[in-house]
Amino acid sequence: MSEKNDLSLKELLDKLTIKEKVGQLLQIAPFLFIKDLKVEVAGHVRNLKLDEEKIFCAGSVLGIGSPKEMIAVQKKYLAKSRHKIPLLFMADVIHGYKSIFPVPIALASSFNPKMAEITARISAVEASSCGINVTFSPMVDLSRDPRWGRVMEGFGEDPYLISKMGKAMVKGYMGDGLDKSNSLASCVKHFAGYGAAIAGRDYNTVDLSRLALYSEYLPPYKAAIDAGARLIMTAFNTIDGVPSTVNSFLLRTILRDKWHCNAVTISDFDSLRQIITHGVAKDTEEVAYKGITNGLDIEMASSTYANHLEDLINRSLVDIKLLDEAVLRILDLKKDLGLFDNPYKGVDEIEDNNILTKDNLNKTLETAYESMVLLENDGVLPLNKNVKIALIGPYATSRSIIGPWSWHGSRDTHKCLEEVLRDNLVFCKDEEDVSKYTESDLEKIKQADVVILAIGEPDWLSGEAHSRTDITIPNNQDRLLTISKELGIPSVVLLFNGRPLIIDSIKSSNALLECWFLGSESSTAIKDVLFGKINPSGKLPMTFPRSVGQIPIYYNHLNTGRPYLGENDHNQYVSKYLDSPNTPLYSFGYGLSYCKFEYSNLQLTKNTMNPKESITASVEVKNNSDYAGYEVVQLYIKDHFARISRPVKELKNFKKIHFLANEKKIIDFIISIKDLTYITETDNEVYDSGSFSVMIGGSSDHTLIKDLELVKELS
Numbered sequence: 001m002s003e004k005n006d007l008s009l010k011e012l013l014d015k016l017t018i019k020e021k022v023g024q025l026l027q028i029a030p031f032l033f034i035k036d037l038k039v040e041v042a043g044h045v046r047n048l049k050l051d052e053e054k055i056f057c058a059g060s061v062l063g064i065g066s067p068k069e070m071i072a073v074q075k076k077y078l079a080k081s082r083h084k085i086p087l088l089f090m091a092d093v094i095h096g097y098k099s100i101f102p103v104p105i106a107l108a109s110s111f112n113p114k115m116a117e118i119t120a121r122i123s124a125v126e127a128s129s130c131g132i133n134v135t136f137s138p139m140v141d142l143s144r145d146p147r148w149g150r151v152m153e154g155f156g157e158d159p160y161l162i163s164k165m166g167k168a169m170v171k172g173y174m175g176d177g178l179d180k181s182n183s184l185a186s187c188v189k190h191f192a193g194y195g196a197a198i199a200g201r202d203y204n205t206v207d208l209s210r211l212a213l214y215s216e217y218l219p220p221y222k223a224a225i226d227a228g229a230r231l232i233m234t235a236f237n238t239i240d241g242v243p244s245t246v247n248s249f250l251l252r253t254i255l256r257d258k259w260h261c262n263a264v265t266i267s268d269f270d271s272l273r274q275i276i277t278h279g280v281a282k283d284t285e286e287v288a289y290k291g292i293t294n295g296l297d298i299e300m301a302s303s304t305y306a307n308h309l310e311d312l313i314n315r316s317l318v319d320i321k322l323l324d325e326a327v328l329r330i331l332d333l334k335k336d337l338g339l340f341d342n343p344y345k346g347v348d349e350i351e352d353n354n355i356l357t358k359d360n361l362n363k364t365l366e367t368a369y370e371s372m373v374l375l376e377n378d379g380v381l382p383l384n385k386n387v388k389i390a391l392i393g394p395y396a397t398s399r400s401i402i403g404p405w406s407w408h409g410s411r412d413t414h415k416c417l418e419e420v421l422r423d424n425l426v427f428c429k430d431e432e433d434v435s436k437y438t439e440s441d442l443e444k445i446k447q448a449d450v451v452i453l454a455i456g457e458p459d460w461l462s463g464e465a466h467s468r469t470d471i472t473i474p475n476n477q478d479r480l481l482t483i484s485k486e487l488g489i490p491s492v493v494l495l496f497n498g499r500p501l502i503i504d505s506i507k508s509s510n511a512l513l514e515c516w517f518l519g520s521e522s523s524t525a526i527k528d529v530l531f532g533k534i535n536p537s538g539k540l541p542m543t544f545p546r547s548v549g550q551i552p553i554y555y556n557h558l559n560t561g562r563p564y565l566g567e568n569d570h571n572q573y574v575s576k577y578l579d580s581p582n583t584p585l586y587s588f589g590y591g592l593s594y595c596k597f598e599y600s601n602l603q604l605t606k607n608t609m610n611p612k613e614s615i616t617a618s619v620e621v622k623n624n625s626d627y628a629g630y631e632v633v634q635l636y637i638k639d640h641f642a643r644i645s646r647p648v649k650e651l652k653n654f655k656k657i658h659f660l661a662n663e664k665k666i667i668d669f670i671i672s673i674k675d676l677t678y679i680t681e682t683d684n685e686v687y688d689s690g691s692f693s694v695m696i697g698g699s700s701d702h703t704l705i706k707d708l709e710l711v712k713e714l715s
């Protein structure tokens with residue numbers, strides 16, 4: 001039984017020595033607690049300069065392999081610890097624990113926050129029963145650069161969509177309350193601006209204007225905090241030259257003073273010590289000083305606090321109040337998670353009971369259905385049930401389809417495409433090099449009604465530290481398309497990837513399905529879409545450029561003083577390229593369906609409004625097809641004249657609506673002053689009277705438009 005049962009957290013804090021308090025700020029790997037420090041992990045311990053006493057004062061653990069390991073670590077720790085303050089176990093549960101959901105960029109394509117919440121809930125149930133208390137998720141870093149490998153782990157380029165998805169994930173992890181045995185606390189990351197790494201090179205410098213930071217990059221972190229995220233992880237990058245991990249503007253001014261947020265701050269892996277390499281501290285003592293004084297609570301995977309804070313406090317160089325505040329936040333989190341009452345929370349329930357259940361796997365399937373984006377289709381899809389298929393390309397037989405950041409997911413047990421399509425296959429070859437297809441292969445392919453190309457990036461090409469400058473499909477796999485073209489057989493491309501790729505070379509296929517990495521039930525989900533059991537409904541959460549030269553390219557850009565007005569604009573001195581259109585290959589919000597949706601009759605209940613009013617925008621959407629399906633109806637707004645230049649359009653709302661075959665519906669959006677308000681470079685929320693455009697459509701580049709005038713309130 002821990003001391004907490006009899007003491008308030010403040011009383012408990014007062015009983016701790018400085019060393020014990022400092023320990024709460026240390027996060028280290030689990031093996032340090034259970035391996036022989038002198039023999040098995042001597043090198044690692046030497047690097048961290050931690051002795052056994054310091055290790056057994058640590059407050060939290062990074063990563064845990066199994067419930068058994070968690071129990072062993074906690075047990076040994078509590079046996080040695082003076083006050084029996086339980087360890088907090090944190091890990092990266094990004095898109096599922098063992099039941100793996102689509103990667104976040106795919107999940108964002110669903111435009112279905114409710115679905116995101118369900119995925120997080122199931123992840124929490126599975127992970128908590130394996131001893132995890134905190135997940136380092138969601139990652140809400142806005143990114144406009146697909147060269148950055150971590151776009152896979154985020155929700156794309158739009159602050160509104162990212163905020164919606166992030167918020168839903170936080171709620172899902174928490175479930176009915178942090179103290180419940182099946183809940184996880186959420187650590188939102190990476191604060192701040194990590195997705196803006198220059199040239200898309202991971203960990204690179206970030207240089208953002210205050211306007212971009214306040215109005216586009218910070219709101220998703222704020223949304224996650226407001227939804228209940230209890231921790232916030234700092235980013236590897238600098239903001240205004242100061243590493244985020246020791247950036248008091250971020251950690252104090254924004255987080256504590258402006259947002260009144262009491263979340264525990266935590267460094268990224270070794271990012272505190274790395275401020276030496278950034279060149280803002282000369283040694284580990286200065287690192288520790290800068291960390292605590294600028295607002296960093298937990299130090300992940302380095303040990304400058306453990307090795308210097310006590311001394312800095314004893315020498316009155318650091319005020320102990322700073323340490324106390326940080327420790328109290330951590331103790332408070334442990335209390336709210338119910339760890340003082342049960343340090344083995346979650347794992348005392350029968351292992352595997354909640355894991356990889358039929359229901360969980362069904363949910364991964366349903367999520368995968370909604371996460372695919374149909375980019376092209378000339379009518380070849382859906383396939384008829386007796387179709388003869390030639391399946392070619394590396395993903396024909398690959399089981400590496402669950403995606404990066406799925407530590408506990410199994411790459412071996414899930415079915416590959418060849419297995420699920422077997423009944424229709426007349427040929428299957430997983431070779432990516434077109435020259436390896438022999439005459440006899442071609443003879444067999446000729447028997448097919450359709451050639452399906454399963455191609456893309458291997459899953460290890462995206463994720464952390466996996467930036468690329470050439471984001472075409474690797475190893476010329478796109479040349480496989482020549483096989484179907486030369487044989488005159490229709491082609492369907494299934495694209496696997498963790499980022500928008502340059503795919504103009506496969507655009508001419510008869511159908512192109514963006515599959516991303518769809519998780520445990522990838523292959524079945526794809527099959528069901530191919531055969532029309534499921535009608536695809538995903539929309540792109542990130543722009544697909546025509547070429548790397550267009551990056552960064554995103555839909556919500558400013559107009560410029562010399563915008564290019566399109567093909568009939570012959571003015572030379574306008575903002576355009578000499579060798580490429582300005583427009584992307586596929587825009588944010590784009591995605592086809594087997595339905596044919598037609599938008600008409602956009603109406604506003606009033607075309608003027610004052611700040612106290614709200615109006616309703618409505619549009620008629622008709623499904624001109626014999627298929628039932630979902631459409632994501634998107635509302636964008638443009639503010640024409642304001643005190644600062646405003647984006648050409650911004651997503652303000654969306655609704656995912658089901659339509660029966662040939663059904664027509666009127667879809668409504670309420671527009672209030674919050675939709676006409678924006679954030680300035682001084683972080684003020686303001687609006688300006690004048691003209692706006694209200695746009696509704698099925699994609700950011702395809703909308704109906706109506707004028708709206710915001711008038712001053714009558715006094």
Ligand code: BGC
Nearest residue numbers: 091092136189190268269464
């Ligand atoms: C990543 C974080 C992750 C942490 C712990 C870091 O390298 O940037 O996103 O949560 O490792 O695994």
